[in-house]
Amino acid sequence: MSAGPYERHVFVCLNERDPDHPRGCCAASGSRDIHARLKELSKERGLRHSVRVNKAGCLDTCERGPSIVVYPENVWYGGVTLGDVEEIVESHLVNGLPVERLRV
Numbered sequence: 001m002s003a004g005p006y007e008r009h010v011f012v013c014l015n016e017r018d019p020d021h022p023r024g025c026c027a028a029s030g031s032r033d034i035h036a037r038l039k040e041l042s043k044e045r046g047l048r049h050s051v052r053v054n055k056a057g058c059l060d061t062c063e064r065g066p067s068i069v070v071y072p073e074n075v076w077y078g079g080v081t082l083g084d085v086e087e088i089v090e091s092h093l094v095n096g097l098p099v100e101r102l103r104v
């Protein structure tokens with residue numbers, strides 16, 4: 001089996017629910033902006049051909065969202081804010097060191 005074209009995939013939950021839904025949703029806590037910033041910074045850091053940032057549906061960690069998972073490491077992040085994105089890109093996507101304080 002050959003390796004795929006990317007070293008890493010980053011999935012960002014963009015799921016939207018009604019405002020009164022008991023589980024809430026990542027879209028309501030800013031995941032669209034987080035996704036856009038992840039794409040922007042990944043491109044700026046020259047990761048365009050090695051890291052793929054994808055939109056995802058519900059990752060089932062809604063209560064701890066906004067939720068992100070990075071493969072192949074299987075690292076899950078929760079409660080991510082826009083201000084955390086640069087650290088995720090620099091530490092994890094560029095240098096291979098997951099951001100421990102954001103792991104769930």
Ligand code: FES
Nearest residue numbers: 013026058059062
């Ligand atoms: S709504 Fe984002 S993990 Fe469920």
